[in-house]
Amino acid sequence: MKTATKTLLALTVAAAFGGFAATGLNLLLEQPARAAAATPAVPAAGGTLPAAVAGTPVPSLAPMLKRVLPAVVSVNTKQVVRVNTPFGDDPVFRRIFGIPAERIAQSLGSGVIVDAQRGLVLTNNHVIEDADEVQVTLADGRSLKAQFVGNDPDTDIALMRIPAQHLTAIPLADSDKLQIGDFVVAIGNPFGVGQTVTSGIVSAVGRNNLPGAGYQNFIQTDASINPGNSGGALVNLNGELVGINTASFNPRGSMAGNIGLGFAIPSNLAHRVMDQLLAGGVVRRGTLGIDTQDVDARLAQGLGLAEARGAVVTRVFPGSAAGAAGLKVGDVVVAANGQPIDNAEALRNFQGLQAPDATVVLEVRRDGKPLRITSGLREAPKALDGGQLDPRLAGARFAELPESLRRQGLAGVLVEQVQRGSRAAQNGLQPGDVVLAASSGAFSDLTGFRATLSAPVPQLVLRVLRGNASGQLPMR
Numbered sequence: 001m002k003t004a005t006k007t008l009l010a011l012t013v014a015a016a017f018g019g020f021a022a023t024g025l026n027l028l029l030e031q032p033a034r035a036a037a038a039t040p041a042v043p044a045a046g047g048t049l050p051a052a053v054a055g056t057p058v059p060s061l062a063p064m065l066k067r068v069l070p071a072v073v074s075v076n077t078k079q080v081v082r083v084n085t086p087f088g089d090d091p092v093f094r095r096i097f098g099i100p101a102e103r104i105a106q107s108l109g110s111g112v113i114v115d116a117q118r119g120l121v122l123t124n125n126h127v128i129e130d131a132d133e134v135q136v137t138l139a140d141g142r143s144l145k146a147q148f149v150g151n152d153p154d155t156d157i158a159l160m161r162i163p164a165q166h167l168t169a170i171p172l173a174d175s176d177k178l179q180i181g182d183f184v185v186a187i188g189n190p191f192g193v194g195q196t197v198t199s200g201i202v203s204a205v206g207r208n209n210l211p212g213a214g215y216q217n218f219i220q221t222d223a224s225i226n227p228g229n230s231g232g233a234l235v236n237l238n239g240e241l242v243g244i245n246t247a248s249f250n251p252r253g254s255m256a257g258n259i260g261l262g263f264a265i266p267s268n269l270a271h272r273v274m275d276q277l278l279a280g281g282v283v284r285r286g287t288l289g290i291d292t293q294d295v296d297a298r299l300a301q302g303l304g305l306a307e308a309r310g311a312v313v314t315r316v317f318p319g320s321a322a323g324a325a326g327l328k329v330g331d332v333v334v335a336a337n338g339q340p341i342d343n344a345e346a347l348r349n350f351q352g353l354q355a356p357d358a359t360v361v362l363e364v365r366r367d368g369k370p371l372r373i374t375s376g377l378r379e380a381p382k383a384l385d386g387g388q389l390d391p392r393l394a395g396a397r398f399a400e401l402p403e404s405l406r407r408q409g410l411a412g413v414l415v416e417q418v419q420r421g422s423r424a425a426q427n428g429l430q431p432g433d434v435v436l437a438a439s440s441g442a443f444s445d446l447t448g449f450r451a452t453l454s455a456p457v458p459q460l461v462l463r464v465l466r467g468n469a470s471g472q473l474p475m476r
Contacts, residue, residue: 061185064239065197070139070168072233074189075109075123075146077131110188110232111136111160112241114274116167122270123231124246125151125158136162139195150277154214154352154403156246157265157273158231170233173240175266178202178219186223186245186262188232198224200260206339207263208349210247214403215352218263219243225262234264241267269353276355286356286377288327289320291448292344295332303332304368310334311347317451325375328366335363345406348445351377352403381446383416386424389453392460392475395422396429400446405434410465411444412436428473434465 052058109127114120121136128134134146144162151158182202190196200223208216221234225248234243243264250259276283292311300308310332316323333341336350337360354360356379364371382400386393399416415433418425437443439461441452460475 064237068170068235068239069195071113071170072187072195073111073113073121074137075111075127075231076135077128078133079131108189108192108228109230112233113167113169116169119162119164119167121160121162122244122274123158125153125156127231128158134160150281152273152283155269155273156214157270159274159277170241172267172271173236173242175242175268178205178242180204183237184221184223184242185235186225186229186232188229188245190226190228192228208346210263215349217266217269217353219266221262221264222260223262224258226258243267244270284356285352285380286354286358287351287380287447288322288375289317289378289447290322290327291315291444292347294343305332305365309342311341311344317447321376321378325373327373332365333362334365336360384446384450389450390460392427393424395419396424398446401434410434413446413449427475435462436465437463
């Protein structure tokens with residue numbers, strides 16, 4: 001009878017408190033029956049839940065959340081959007097049908113105060129991207145206009161500053177120490193209903209295969225992350241920031257709600273990006289200076305590998321960090337800084353998350369034998385003047401292809417700007433074009449594009465993607 005009573009009580013409390021309480025109570029049930037009899041349960045008073053069961057305090061997140069909640073803010077953005085009509089800007093048509101020339105688009109998100117003295121707030125870039133005005137609402141009800149500090153679209157991090165006193169900040173944890181199974185709590189403003197807390201565990205770390213996102217090293221969690229949670233806090237049970245909530249996955253679309261697949265940017269990565277934005281307003285990235293391709297079954301057999309995994313080096317650029325470290329064509333990179341490298345995209349993703357002055361340790365297979373190579377990195381160019389590459393490209397400015405496009409399977413460089421009347425414009429280049437290939441040689445990024453044009457090219461022809469159509473443009 002005593003055992004049945006104890007089990008019923010444990011199930012009742014577990015239902016009220018969920019997985020956290022159930023974990024503690026599981027240990028309680030394993031204690032000898034006489035120990036439970038010696039320490040009776042504290043009875044509930046006034047219909048409230050008991051503070052302890054069989055002498056063991058019931059776990060609660062309330063004390064931690066009381067410290068953390070003031071540091072999570074709601075973010076409201078406004079953007080002036082041009083309203084298009086079938087008749088263009090005809091003022092008579094607009095007046096007759098009452099169609100305004102512009103409208104105000106609003107969106108909601110979340111943010112995290114990470115420096116109370118300077119009023120620094122981290123959020124997602126997609127929360128404030130293209131916004132004309134950003135308003136931050138604190139947990140105490142104060143509403144403040146935020147000042148933009150900087151952003152990094154490829155990691156989806158943005159930094160703001162708010163002019164306020166008496167702020168509360170969340171301390172940052174070392175997210176590299178997170179383990180699968182650690183308990184975490186997500187805080188944000190889902191669907192605009194107001195500040196909301198959900199809990200779960202770390203389902204995975206180092207996720208880098210989400211479609212449409214940029215450089216990736218996500219924490220995966222089953223804590224509910226819904227629209228509006230973006231930019232909010234993922235904290236551990238000590239109330240320390242381990243991640244910035246970013247996305248959820250649902251086959252029916254994010255607005256369909258949470259199904260237990262949420263993703264957050266690790267706090268260490270967010271901190272590195274924040275430091276660079278504060279220092280210079282831009283994020284600098286490192287590169288080895290190589291081209292690679294996936295290892296398939298045929299290559300694995302030819303290279304003497306036990307499995308079809310890794311990134312095989314197809315070109316080492318002159319003067320590159322990889323060349324100085326001794327990396328060679330035909331080498332297969334299978335791990336970097338202990339992180340498995342399954343394919344070429346994984347290696348590119350790894351490089352994009354490193355600083356230019358970082359040192360990396362590569363685990364390589366050369367002629368089927370293991371080899372460890374330590375290499376520095378050099379700064380990857382963000383943009384190049386076409387006139388410095390080839391006179392026929394003068395007036396065009398080329399930039400790295402956004403990682404969101406690379407995740408859609410594209411490779412090449414982006415035509416960022418084209419000066420009116422320039423030689424590049426006369427040759428037909430337009431801003432927004434994606435240069436997929438060139439007669440100068442194969443390339444996949446800006447570094448490779450520059451390398452193919454290091455020697456004179458008699459006839460330069462670019463294969464360009466414009467919208468959904470591709471074609472060839474001879475450069476004269």
